[in-house]
Each structure stands twice: as C-alpha cells, then as structure tokens.
Amino acid sequence: xxxxxxxxxxxxxxxxxxxxxxxxxxxxxxxxxxxxxxxxxxxxxxxxxxxxxxxxxxxxxxxxxxxxxxxxxxxxxxxxxxxxxxxxxxxxxxxxxxxxxxxxxxxxxxxxxxxxxxxxxxxxxxxxxxxxxxxxxxxxxxxxxxxxxxxxxxxxxxxxxxxxxxxxxxxxxxxxxxxxxxxxxxxxxxxxxxxxxxxxxxxxxxxxxxxxxxxxxxxxxxxxxxxxxxxxxxxxxxxxxxxxxxxxxxxxxxxx
Numbered sequence: 492x493x494x495x496x497x498x499x500x501x502x503x504x505x506x507x508x509x510x511x512x513x514x515x516x517x518x519x520x521x522x523x524x525x526x527x528x529x530x531x532x533x534x535x536x537x538x539x540x541x542x543x544x545x546x547x548x549x550x551x552x553x554x555x556x557x558x559x560x561x562x563x564x565x566x567x568x569x570x571x572x573x574x575x576x577x578x579x580x581x582x583x584x585x586x587x588x589x590x591x592x593x594x595x596x597x598x599x600x601x602x603x604x605x606x607x608x609x610x611x612x613x614x615x616x617x618x619x620x621x622x623x624x625x626x627x628x629x630x631x632x633x634x635x636x637x638x639x640x641x642x643x644x645x646x647x648x649x650x651x652x653x654x655x656x657x658x659x660x661x662x663x664x665x666x667x668x669x670x671x672x673x674x675x676x677x678x679x680x681x682x683x684x685x686x687x688x689x690x691x692x693x694x695x696x697x698x699x700x701x702x703x704x705x706x707x708x709x710x711x712x713x714x715x716x717x718x719x720x721x722x723x724x725x726x727x728x729x730x731x732x733x734x735x736x737x738x739x740x741x742x743x744x745x746x747x
Contacts, residue, residue, distance in 0.1 A: 499720055504551055506727040508680035511547065512556040512702070514694055515540070517686030517710030530574040535712035537578045541586070544629060546716040548593050550723070554628040556679060558694050562602065562636035576607055579633070583613040587620060594626025600672040601635030628676075635672070637696040644670035673698055681726050683719075685711045701733050 515536060522532030540557065547555045560575060567575075590597060597618050603611060614633075647670050651657045668674065678698040682691070687708040691699060705722050707714070 499550060501720060501724055502550065503727055507551055507723065508703075508726055509552070510554040510556070510677050510679045510681075511552050512558070512679035512682045512695060512698075513543070514558045514682070514684040514692060515711045515714075516684060516688055516692075518712060520686065521710040521712040529571055532712060533571075533575055533578055537582060539712055539714050540582065541589075542716060543714065543719060544586075544595070545589075545593070546719050548595060548627045550720070552627060554630065554676065556600070556630040556632060556695075558632045558635065558692075560601075560633045560635070561693060562634055562639055563693065565605070565634070576610055580610055580613055583610070583617045587617055590617070590621050590629070591624065594624045596621045596624040596626075596628050598628060598630045599633055600630050601633045602639065603633065605634045630673075630676075632694070636693045637691070638693055640672050641667075641697055668697070671697060678702060681705065681722075683707065683722055685709055685714050701731075703729055703731065 518532035518536040519529045520532070521535065522529050525531075540559075544555060544557075559579065564575070565572065589595075597614075599614050599618060603614065606614070614631075644667060648657070648662060648666070652659060673695070678700070679695060679702045681704075682695070682699055682702045683705045684691075685707050687706060689706055695702075703726055705725060707718065707722065709718055
C-alpha cells in the first residue's frame with residue numbers, strides 16, 4: 492500500500508475492493524429519533540462523509556462513490572433541499588485543502604446542469620483543482636438517477652444510429668457502459684447501504700450487476716470507520732464468482 496495509507500491489521504490489503512459505492516441513508520430518521528429538524532441530521536451526516544472519505548483513503552480504497560443527492564431528492568421540501576445545497580457547497584469549498592493534501596481527485600456524476608449555478612462553479616473549481624491527484628478518486632453522485640443515466644445514454648446511441656455512424660448490431664455492453672456517467676470507471680466491487688433499506692433506489696443499476704451488496708441497520712450519521720472496516724472484512728470473506736462455478740477436484744483428479 493502507499494506510504495500515506497494506514498493499514499488495519501484486520502484487513503488483507505490484497506483483497507480490498509478497489510471501488511466502493513455507498514448509499515448514505517438515514518439522516519432524517521436519525522434526526523427524528525432525537526426530536527430534531529431533518530436538517531440537523533444532514534449536518535451530522537456531512538461529518539460522517541468527511542470521516543469515511545478519510546478512512547477510505549487511509550485504508551487504501553482506490554475509488555469511493557457517494558450517493559449524495561438523487562434526482563428524486565429535488566421533490567423534497569424546498570427548505571431541506573436548500574440546506575442540502577448549502578452543506579454541499581460548504582463541503583466543496585472547505586475540503587479542497589484536505590483533498591489536495593490527501594491526493595484525492597474529485598468527480599461529479601449526474602445532471603450537473605440542474606444544480607444551482609454557484610454549486611456548479613464550486614464543483615468545477617474543486618474538480619479542476621484536484622484533477623492531477625492520484626491517491627484516490629472520490630465520486631459524488633449529485634442530481635443522479637440511474638434510469639435517467641441509462642436513458643440519456645440510449646438516446647445518444649440512438650442519435651448515432653440515426654446519423655449512420657453506428658449500426659444497431661454494433662452496440663455492445665462496453666459501448667453502453669461508455670455512454671454512462673461512469674464511463675472509463677470500473678464498476679463498484681462493493682455497494683454499502685446504511686439504515687437497513689433493501690433497495691438500490693435508482694443508484695448504479697447497470698454498474699451493480701456483479702457488485703457485492705452490504706446492508707447495515709446503522710443510520711448514516713452513526714456510521715463509523717470501524718463499521719466500514721467490518722464491512723470490508725465481510726467483503727474479503729465472500730466468494731465472488733461472477734456467475735461462474737469454481738471447479739475443485741477430488742483426490743482422484745475428477746471434478747466435484
């Protein structure tokens with residue numbers, strides 16, 4: 492591992508997932524349990540974001556994708572959306588020095604044009620500032636929806652067919668992947684969802700075809716580095732076959 496990572500004796504650095512994606516759920520319920528406004532839950536959740544980004548970098552994760560704001564989240568009350576945008580802007584500005592120090596490169600996945608203009612400017616500035624960093628890639632999924640992502644990619648391919656630059660039979664899985672927000676990125680090895688909900692919620696549905704899934708009952712604001720490490724240990728113990736069967740042999744040489 493790189494010299495600026497902090498190894499955990501419970502982990503095998505050779506078996507770590509390269510790409511971890513996280514559905515950060517439970518901020519509202521965390522606040523409700525404490526008789527607080529939902530915004531307080533988002534504020535506490537933003538602190539967890541900082542903690543887990545730091546942990547992922549230190550543990551040697553190559554790519555971390557955080558589902559920060561979905562296309563459906565725009566339908567939430569305006570005061571909550573405004574608070575989320577404020578927290579996002581604060582993160583984009585305040586974390587620049589930390590991202591640079593830790594060698595983290597930022598990417599934005601989603602319909603960036605739907606974000607407020609000041610958020611777009613700050614996001615572009617942070618993305619450009621960190622473009623050459625090589626320690627870890629941090630993807631923030633903002634105004635992101637997997638169905639919208641796939642639809643947009645199909646529309647682009649349809650226009651290419653209409654223009655005659657490709658034929659329908661030319662379309663491959665690789666070509667579809669290359670028309671998604673995650674083009675040229677590896678699919679997530681592991682998708683973690685906090686708060687105990689057993690669904691992807693319109694997140695990376697194409698990319699998740701062979702991702703390992705881990706659902707934790709822990710609400711996002713309570714999620715800790717130790718929780719993260721325990722999930723990584725669980726991942727290392729899984730047998731990833733990608734639809735294939737591992738063929739073991741008996742002592743006489745015949746397959747089992």
